[in-house]
Amino acid sequence: MNTSIWIVIVVIAIIVGMVLGFFMARRSMETYLKKNPxxxxxxxxxxxxxxxxxxxxxxxxxxxxxxxxxxxx
CATH class of the missing domain: 1.10.20 (Histone, subunit A)
Structure with a gap:
């Protein structure tokens, strides 16, 4: 494959990982605060x-x- 295609795939994977990580961290923090006010x-x-x-x-x-x-x- 072309090098530019790999760079695009890596950038997209990083962005998707950051978005998913943000929402998972947010959800875990909300449940923690509900259990431990x-x-x-x-x-x-x-x-x-x-x-x-x-x-x-x-x-x-x-x-x-x-x-x-x-x-x-």
């Missing part, structure tokens, strides 16, 4: 305590549900 109740409680608020369980539940709703949108 960035902020937990304990972290929220400590943040509210450090800001001088006394967090009740009801308030923590409301904040966590708001965060989950926002993530689902």
């Amino acid at each position: 960035p902020i937990s109740e304990d972290m929220m409680r400590s943040m509210m305590t450090s800001m001088g608020q006394k967090p009740s369980q009801k308030k923590l539940n409301q904040l966590m549900s708001q965060m989950k709703n926002q993530q689902n949108k």
Whole structure:
């Protein structure tokens, strides 16, 4: 085969690999964040305590549900 044809094939393969790699990495990151949310109740409680608020369980539940709703949108 011609050298120019091989170069075109290699360039196309690199581009396809980059696109597929991007979407696979994006999907794996989304599933990771769904399984391991960035902020937990304990972290929220400590943040509210450090800001001088006394967090009740009801308030923590409301904040966590708001965060989950926002993530689902």
